[in-house]
Amino acid sequence: MPDFSPTRRALLASGGALLAAPSIAPAWAQDFPARPIRLVIPFPAGGPTDVYARFYSERMSRELGQPVVTENRGGAGGAIGSLEVARARPDGHTLLFGTASTHALYNLVTRQPQYDAQRDFQxxxxxxGGPLCWLAHPAQPATLTDFLAAARSAAPPLAYGSPGTGTLMHLATEIVKREGGGVPLNHIPYRGAAPAMNDLVAGTLALAVNTLGAGLPLHQGGRARMLAVASAARAPQAPDVPTAAEALGRPGFTAVLWHAVFAPPGLPAPVLARLSQASNAALADAAFRTSLAAAGIEAASPGTPESAATAIAAEVDRYRPIVEAIRPELDA
Incomplete structure (x- = not known):
């Protein structure tokens, strides 16, 4: 899992806005929240982001004393919903439930991005969030080491499926290929994770990558075999499955489809502090963390807006080299 703790480098995402933001009277900040809060989920309903957002909105409603209402605004890989929040009035009543895709990978993989993930959000x-896992068809070797060894000499090359080109699942698997010594696996991009899982179970694919929460039912039901999970420690739900770091012999290797909350830039400091305080109270709550763990989600430790921005900037730096290495595939 990425290091979400404060580090020496604090990168604040409170710079210039996409549109000039209206000023907010200080009294508004003192009375915040004055009405229900709209939490925009920039992806369709039903995915791992949607699951976490609904847990979070329920807990935040209790903390803030106002309803936190989720709204799915999917499209353009998360850009439509993200843009809507970036252009909203910065009074704390419109927030974005962003992800690694919208705020670490978007500006790396998109040739003509519509927003700057660091500048245009607070x-x-x-x-x-959910650590990634790699699942093989039951006919394939039983460990990641053996699978990669078999893939090196397979003819034709084995194929793996991801939810799409440029997704975290795609990039993390490309890193695994390189960490495994340059394994010649063919990437098959799908329009979402579910079609890839269907083809994996049917035997069309040798390997697929998904989040732990989505992969567990297939693994536990014997329809697919989980070879590794990209969390810092073995998942309690599947203690027999090694971490990717263990399987690859690469200490510290993790890959997490993380989630973070963003506001439009120009948010008043008292409003930001109140939202941060409420989020920290949720993250510190044992019942909240237990509910997330049951869904295959690892909650971050309480932190600050500065530490969140720092962790996100570190994720951008981490994935930049692999994006540059596979740029021809991304631009095809």
């Missing part, structure tokens, strides 16, 4: 809180 980071509020890092929330953690």
């Amino acid at each position: 980071a509020v809180a890092m929330l953690g």
Whole structure:
């Protein structure tokens, strides 16, 4: 899992806005929240982001004393919903439930981005998320080491499926290929994770990558075999499955589809502080963390807006080299 703790480098995402923001009277900040809060989820309903956002909105409603209402605004890989929040009035009543895709990878993989993920948003809180896992068809070797060894000599090359080109699942698997010595696996991009899982179970694919929460039912039901999970420690739900760091012999290797909350830039300091305080109270709550863990989600430790922005900037730096290495595939 990425290091979501404060570090020496604090990168604040409170710079220039996409549109000039209206001023906010100080009294508004003191009375915040004055009405229900709209939490925009920039992806369709039903995915791992949607699951976490609904847990979070329920807990934040209790903390803030106002309803936190989720709204799915999917499209353009998360850009439509993200842009809507970036252009909203910065009074704390419109927030974005962003992800690694919208705020670490978007500006790396998109040739003509519609927003700057660091400049056009104020980071509020890092929330953690779902570690990735690699699942093989039961006919394939039983360990990641053996699978990669078999893939090196397979003819034709074995194929792996991801939810799409440029997704975290795609990039993390490309890193695994390189960490495994340059394994010649063919990437098959799908329009979402579910079609890839269907083809994996049917035997069309040798390997697929998904979040832990989505992969567990297939693993536990014997329809696929989980070879590794990209968390810092073995998942309690599947203690027999090694971490990717263990399987690859690469200490510290993690890959997490993390989530974070963002506001439009120009958010008043008292409003930001109140949202941060409420998020930290949720993250510190044992019942909240237990509910997330049951869904395969690892909650981050409480932090600050500055530490959230720092962690996100570190993720951008981490994935930049692999994006540059596979740029021809991304531009095809």
